[in-house]
Amino acid sequence: MTAERSAPPGRFSGLSIKLIATIIAVILLVEVVVYLPSLATFRANWLDDRLRVGVVAARVLDAVPDVMALPRELTDRLLTSAGANAIVYRRQGQSQLIELASPVRPDVVVTADMRQADLMTLIVGAIDVLFASPDRTLRIVGQGDLDDSLVELLMSERPLRQDMLAYSRQIGIVSLAIAVVTAVALYLLASFLFIYPVRRLTQNMLAFRQAPENASLIITPSARRDEIGIVERELAAMESDLFSMLRQRRHLADLGLAVAKINHDLRNTLTSAQLLSDQVATLDDPKVQRLAPRLVTTLDKAIGFAQSVLDYGRETAAPPVLAPVAMLALVDDAAFEARLVGHPAIGFANAVPESLVLNVDASQLGRVLLNLLKNAREALEAAGTAIASPQVSVTVSEDEETVTLSVSDNGPGLPPRARENLFVAFEGSARAGGTGLGLAIAREITEAHGGKLLLADQPTGTRFDLILPTTLRVDV
Ligand SMILES: Nc1ncnc2c1ncn2[C@@H]1O[C@H](COP(=O)(O)OP(=O)(O)O)[C@@H](O)[C@H]1O
Ligand SMILES: [Mg+2]
Structure with missing residues (x-):
């Protein structure tokens, strides 16, 4: 632009x-x-x-x-x-x-x-x-x-x-x-066949680019059946697509701004409510003692939701800043933050080789791993005792062009509702209190690194493959 x-x-x-x-x-x-x-x-x-x-x-x-x-x-x-x-x-x-x-x-x-x-x-x-x-x-x-x-x-x-x-x-x-x-004759012929239509196209492109919100500038294609006709029709289609996309984007941006404002106020109100509920929880009344914890967790969830929506608006904007990062430590940190390290019920195994160093944005990629590991923990916790020995593991596999980090768990697998809109912001969540942002953000960050985030097809449990190009490898 x-x-x-x-x-x-x-x-x-x-x-x-x-x-x-x-x-x-x-x-x-x-x-x-x-x-x-x-x-x-x-x-x-x-x-x-x-x-x-x-x-x-x-x-x-x-x-x-x-x-x-x-x-x-x-x-x-x-x-x-x-x-x-x-x-x-x-x-x-x-x-x-x-x-x-x-x-x-x-x-x-x-x-x-x-x-x-x-x-x-x-x-x-x-x-x-x-x-x-x-x-x-x-x-x-x-x-x-x-x-x-x-x-x-x-x-x-x-x-x-x-x-x-x-x-x-x-x-x-x-x-x-x-x-x-001859030149004049050929020029007249070429003008009629070629130069005037091309001039019309260039003038239209220039004008449309100045004001893509002006639908009256969308070119009206002629009935020609040759290449110029195709160009005219394609240009018309592109311009009207662009026109509606821009309009849609403007509406979305307006909406987003409104949501951010509401959300901001909401979070502040909720935080005040949380302070009050903390106070209430200290009362001796047995009825209050029974209800207060539920009130506290509900408020926690609501605040978490509001916070992650706010984060989504902010953090996905910046392009990754690449620097060499030891992956073993990055995975360990993410697992710690996802409360998988030292978890009473769930086992965690980090099989990333010590020698694996990649040129990535540490905080962004850490966020991807955190989201994947947290999802795994949440799924295993939700399944509870239905799974005999719950386990989350991170493994690495390589081929000539890619380095793949796989995050797998032996949990219940993805619910069909989540599968349909996986990776779509605000749509992919299939759990109470979920935003459906975790995987959407994870995929966006991975793609900004030139990689892919895919759900592996397997009969039990869940595995997400974080596939990065080998060009990011740093040899140490
Ligand atoms: N490891 C997993 N096992 C089972 N379900 C999962 C797993 N990871 C993600 N999901 C499902 O995918 C949905 C989308 O995840 P996510 O994008 O992180 O959003 P959120 O966690 O906010 O719901 C989750 O609600 C959950 O139902
Ligand atoms: Mg999540």
């Missing part, structure tokens, strides 16, 4: 913005993966186009015996149609060259050999063009139209680079458009 309250997510923080961003990122990533091969193919086609013109030009050169004799006007036209500064044609060890009248002398020459163009080389080549300086000279090498002929074109790389940049821009714009349109 003390956990910090979370703020409601803003319009675009939270789920929706994450969703949109993720979708766009994923689509762009996919686009990049597709973009690289497509850019490489674009460049390969571009180079092939130039090469084809070069091949046509080379065929002309091949047909002419002396290239130098060709008119300059013709060679220039050939070169410009291929976009090249120079064309070289090699065949059978011979080579022919035409170049522009004022050829540029290149510093950096990069070769694109179209005869061995696998995809990887093409991709690397394409990236290289984009990131290199724009002033390189490009040398395109390719197969001529005859088997052993070779055509080379020399040209500036600038036009290729510009075309590739333009192409990349186009792809970029299209990709971004696709990513945005």
Whole structure:
């Protein structure tokens, strides 16, 4: 209940913005993966186009015996149609060259050999063009139209680079458009299916947590049949449970307060009555002498009852404070307090090994043992002479995970009335003057120690098993 309250997510923080961003990122990533091969193919086609013109030009050169004799006007036209500064044609060890009248002398020459163009080389080549300086000279090498002929074109790389940049821009714009349109479409779909219902749930939870006593804040589940629908229905059920539990708890707390007040006054009144009855008991009148002891015990019982109800309100609240405790001594103390040690009729045996030391709250666990031992004594005393040799004993058994202290007696066993509401406060008692608190408190304390308190199933007598986890063991 003390956990910090979370703020409601803003319009675009939270789920929706994450969703949109993720979708766009994923689509762009996919686009990049597709973009690289497509850019490489674009460049390969571009180079092939130039090469084809070069091949046509080379065929002309091949047909002419002396290239130098060709008119300059013709060679220039050939070169410009291929976009090249120079064309070289090699065949059978011979080579022919035409170049522009004022050829540029290149510093950096990069070769694109179209005869061995696998995809990887093409991709690397394409990236290289984009990131290199724009002033390189490009040398395109390719197969001529005859088997052993070779055509080379020399040209500036600038036009290729510009075309590739333009192409990349186009792809970029299209990709971004696709990513945005897809993201928006998916977002709308997800909003309808998922984000709005989840937002409604979160807002409802936040509001309900602020005011769980307000029943109008309980969510109205929609008719959806999917997981969100289940969450809505479960939340509605949880909220209405919580609502009624809180209301019930408030009523109980009010009642408890009233009872505690009445009880307190009652105890004080009874204590005054006890003082009076003590006085009365000293009178000599034989009638008074006969009745007074009964009056005294009745008052004792009533005061005891009032006191234990008051104690119940107080003592079960604190969590146990663990410290190493020798169990043999703890059991002995509890038996003494339960008036079992030195009892005229009932035998008591404490079989707890001396070495057993547990990390427990000594006063709380002592209270558990006291309640169990006192119940045993009361049962044996009530049975009176019906039991031949009344006996109470405490034994210990261990396995890998648990240490069990068993409190057993050879008494009459649990009356059926007690069995039904055993461990339930104010309900479990089956004896006159009982509060039914002893076992309820005992179980609560045991569970706060991570243990269990169980009634053992056996044909005669009664045995309660106080089962504690071995993790509480202290090795000495
Ligand atoms: N060892 C026992 N033998 C027989 N009956 C028992 C034993 N321990 C508990 N009971 C029964 O269980 C009831 C509940 O016990 P407890 O919770 O201690 O409440 P209380 O002692 O105030 O009645 C007792 O009233 C008694 O009838
Ligand atoms: Mg009791």
